Structures are given as structure tokens and as C-alpha cells.
Amino acid sequence: MTSSLPLWLLPMVLGVLVGAGVGLWGIRRWGKKSVERAVEERTRGLEGVSRRFRLMVDQAFDLVAVVDAAGEVDYVNRAYGRLLGHTQEELRGRVLAEMIHPRDQEAWQRMIDRALRGETAEETVVRYRQPNGGWLYTEAVAHGLPGTDWLIRHEVIHARDISARRKS
Numbered sequence: 001m002t003s004s005l006p007l008w009l010l011p012m013v014l015g016v017l018v019g020a021g022v023g024l025w026g027i028r029r030w031g032k033k034s035v036e037r038a039v040e041e042r043t044r045g046l047e048g049v050s051r052r053f054r055l056m057v058d059q060a061f062d063l064v065a066v067v068d069a070a071g072e073v074d075y076v077n078r079a080y081g082r083l084l085g086h087t088q089e090e091l092r093g094r095v096l097a098e099m100i101h102p103r104d105q106e107a108w109q110r111m112i113d114r115a116l117r118g119e120t121a122e123e124t125v126v127r128y129r130q131p132n133g134g135w136l137y138t139e140a141v142a143h144g145l146p147g148t149d150w151l152i153r154h155e156v157i158h159a160r161d162i163s164a165r166r167k168s
Contacts, residue, residue: 063128063138063159066145069116071095074154083161085131096157101127101135108140115142115155126159137166 057064058077063084066075073091080086084099100108104126111124121143127135138159144152 062161063140063157065091065096065157065159066154067096067112067157068154071097071112083130083136084128099129101129103127111140111142112155115144115157116152118144118152125162128159136161137163 060077061079063079064075064077065073065080067073073094073096076086076088076091078088080088080091097105097108097112104124107124108126111122111126115121121141123139123141125137126140127137130136139162140157140159142155142157145154145156147153
């Protein structure tokens with residue numbers, strides 16, 4: 001018994017192939033050079049988007065961090081240096097929760113746990129320790145960051161300085 005493509009599905013399959021540039025004559029019609037050129041152009045385009053995105057995030061006034069499931073820092077933007085006096089290199093590999101005020105640890109962990117479960121983010125007020133011994137009040141929110149397998153293994157944490165608002 002052989003399985004065949006239902007006739008009603010044939011126009012959709014051909015449409016997808018033609019839309020993908022394959023056409024009715026197969027990949028040979030495109031030629032190896034054309035495929036390589038298309039891949040190179042697409043790669044350059046994605047690299048440009050990636051550079052622009054990194055620039056935007058790195059120049060943001062808000063704190064932006066990417067941490068793994070253990071809470072270790074993979075990335076922080078320059079705002080961590082501006083607001084907390086720590087360079088990206090100093091924080092890479094450190095557990096970000098160590099910088100959070102002891103009274104805010106429970107709220108911090110709830111926020112992180114929700115992100116790891118892929119649940120809706122809620123803003124949480126947390127204080128970050130500053131090198132001078134003071135505390136930076138922030139409103140923080142965490143979102144799960146899925147990997148290529150769509151499993152959440154990292155979180156993106158955005159935090160906005162609200163210290164001035166807290167003092168008034």
C-alpha cells in the first residue's frame with residue numbers, strides 16, 4: 001500500500017515550493033551559487049539586526065540582564081556600571097540575587113520562578129546593593145527566554161531606577 005498526496009493538498013504544496021524559490025524544477029534551477037548568495041545575504045542581514053539590537057539594549061538607561069536558570073549572569077548592559085558601579089566583566093558568572101536586599105529576596109525569587117515557568121510577568125520592587133553600601137530602588141520584571149528548543153533556560157530581567165520616587 002502506497003501513500004500518496006491528496007489532490008486537494010497539491011496546490012498548497014506547490015505554492016509553498018514556488019514561494020520558497022524552489023519552483024517546479026527543483027533546487028537545480030536555483031543553482032548552488034544562488035543559494036549560497038541568498039544564505040550570505042540573509043546572514044549579513046541578521047548580523048545587522050543583532051548589532052542594532054545590542055546597541056539599543058546596551059545604551060538603555062534601565063538595567064537589563066540575562067541570567068541562566070541558576071541565576072548566574074550571562075549578560076548585563078552598561079546601565080549596571082552607570083547605576084551600580086559594576087562592569088559587565090565583573091558581573092558575568094555571578095549570581096545576580098546576591099546583589100538584592102535580603103528583605104527583597106523572597107519577592108525576587110517569586111519573580112524569577114514565574115519567568116522560568118513562562119507565566120505572565122509582574123513588576124516587583126527590589127533593591128540592588130551599590131558599591132558605596134547604599135541601595136538602588138528598582139521596579140523589576142523578568143521574562144522567560146526560550147532557547148532554540150523552546151524550553152525556558154534563561155530569564156531577561158529589566159529593572160528601572162525608582163530611587164527618586166521612593167525618596168519623595
